[in-house]
Amino acid sequence: MPSPRQLGWPTRTGPKNAAPPRSQGRQCLAASPRLAGSKSSTTSTPRRPSCARLAPEQRRRRRAGEEMKLKQLEGLLGGLTQFPAPKVELEQYPTGPHIASRMLYTAENSFNDITGKVVADFGCGCGTLAVASALLDAEHVIGIDVDPQSLELAQENAADLELDIDLIWSDIKNLNLKGFHIDTVVMNPPFGTRKKGADMEFLSMGLKVASQAVYSLHKTSTRERIKKAALRDFNAASAEVLCELRYDLPQSYKFHKKREVDIAVDLWRFVPNARRSS
Amino acid sequence: MRLLTHNMLASNVRGATTGYPLKLEAAKWVTKEVDLNADFIRGLLPKIDWRALVAATRALGLPELLPEEQPPEEEIFAEGAADVEGSAIRRIHHALLEIHVQEGSLVCPDTSRCFPIDKGIPNMMLHEDEV
Numbered sequence: 001m002p003s004p005r006q007l008g009w010p011t012r013t014g015p016k017n018a019a020p021p022r023s024q025g026r027q028c029l030a031a032s033p034r035l036a037g038s039k040s041s042t043t044s045t046p047r048r049p050s051c052a053r054l055a056p057e058q059r060r061r062r063r064a065g066e067e068m069k070l071k072q073l074e075g076l077l078g079g080l081t082q083f084p085a086p087k088v089e090l091e092q093y094p095t096g097p098h099i100a101s102r103m104l105y106t107a108e109n110s111f112n113d114i115t116g117k118v119v120a121d122f123g124c125g126c127g128t129l130a131v132a133s134a135l136l137d138a139e140h141v142i143g144i145d146v147d148p149q150s151l152e153l154a155q156e157n158a159a160d161l162e163l164d165i166d167l168i169w170s171d172i173k174n175l176n177l178k179g180f181h182i183d184t185v186v187m188n189p190p191f192g193t194r195k196k197g198a199d200m201e202f203l204s205m206g207l208k209v210a211s212q213a214v215y216s217l218h219k220t221s222t223r224e225r226i227k228k229a230a231l232r233d234f235n236a237a238s239a240e241v242l243c244e245l246r247y248d249l250p251q252s253y254k255f256h257k258k259r260e261v262d263i264a265v266d267l268w269r270f271v272p273n274a275r276r277s278s
Numbered sequence: 279m280r281l282l283t284h285n286m287l288a289s290n291v292r293g294a295t296t297g298y299p300l301k302l303e304a305a306k307w308v309t310k311e312v313d314l315n316a317d318f319i320r321g322l323l324p325k326i327d328w329r330a331l332v333a334a335t336r337a338l339g340l341p342e343l344l345p346e347e348q349p350p351e352e353e354i355f356a357e358g359a360a361d362v363e364g365s366a367i368r369r370i371h372h373a374l375l376e377i378h379v380q381e382g383s384l385v386c387p388d389t390s391r392c393f394p395i396d397k398g399i400p401n402m403m404l405h406e407d408e409v
Binding site for chain 2: 140142155166167168170174175180181
């Protein structure tokens with residue numbers, strides 16, 4: 001089995017609190033110490049076998065106890081159907097396979113937060129992060145979204161890969177979950193640019209229901225605000241930026257004047273207050 | 279929607295005190311086999327509301343699947359129990375992870391507000407005046 005280093009993906013041995021340097025140039029991922037080497041996978045796009053052929057392969061892999069490789073994960077996520085008509089008011093920016101695969105791969109390989117866990121994807125959209133969690137053998141995955149068309153897409157995407165994920169049609173702010181069954185929350189929340197405070201609603205709820213960790217993407221420009229809110233208002237035990245990403249946003253909406261909009265985004269890991277862990 | 283999801287889901291409609299557990303009224307459900315992970319069940323069981331789980335299985339017409347009271351952990355996690363057909367851990371695993379409710383509804387215990395389940399997806403959306 002290749003080591004994480006061979007996969008071009010460092011383990012948790014890197015400098016823990018080193019501030020991620022600003023990225024230079026146009027690449028999806030900034031060269032943060034933890035994510036060094038990720039560039040390699042942006043340069044080549046492996047041909048993706050059809051989903052129908054990969055599902056049995058995945059079953060075989062699971063039985064053999066083999067690890068999903070980063071590139072395999074990215075390839076599978078690349079085959080998902082995205083929003084045909086994104087909704088402005090919901091800030092439906094798709095989570096690209098590059099970012100999603102690295103987010104979930106880091107959550108599992110550096111922190112053991114996915115495999116064998118109960119994982120919830122807040123604002124799951126077409127289900128990219130939920131599907132990624134299931135591919136990394138989360139025991140139970142729940143995707144929650146306010147948009148029924150997205151949920152239908154997520155259901156199809158999961159079914160195409162023969163994965164079982166549960167879906168709930170709900171507003172995140174009105175969600176009522178009991179008992180801390182959920183270990184890990186993963187999310188690519190609205191950045192709160194169209195609807196003020198939407199990012200905070202997601203973060204607050206994530207920290208309320210997760211017993212282990214919350215992974216989330218937020219605009220780098222809101223870093224201080226996010227940190228303060230998580231630690232002070234939402235009672236997080238810790239809030240750490242794992243790396244800074246370039247969110248390559250294709251021109252999804254008419255109000256995006258430039259052909260492509262490049263947004264600096266932080267990948268966060270929050271640890272909820274310890275009283276929840278059983 | 280599987281019963282593990284049902285076990286954590288509550289109603290947030292105005293007027294609900296706890297909104298939990300939601301009364302399951304299922305018209306249609308299917309089962310799909312998944313591998314049993316005893317470590318996962320061990321970690322999860324303390325968080326499970328046993329009575330809500332039992333009520334859900336009974337609502338599905340499976341009165342024999344789980345006993346009224348949770349069996350002692352020594353029995354559930356006894357050596358080799360996972361390999362015995364019909365053992366407590368196999369039943370718990372089946373109840374939580376192998377039953378998929380496709381159509382039916384979830385009823386708020388406090389307000390009787392009904393949340394329909396359509397194509398396996400519970401609709402927990404609230405109207406503005408219900409928040």
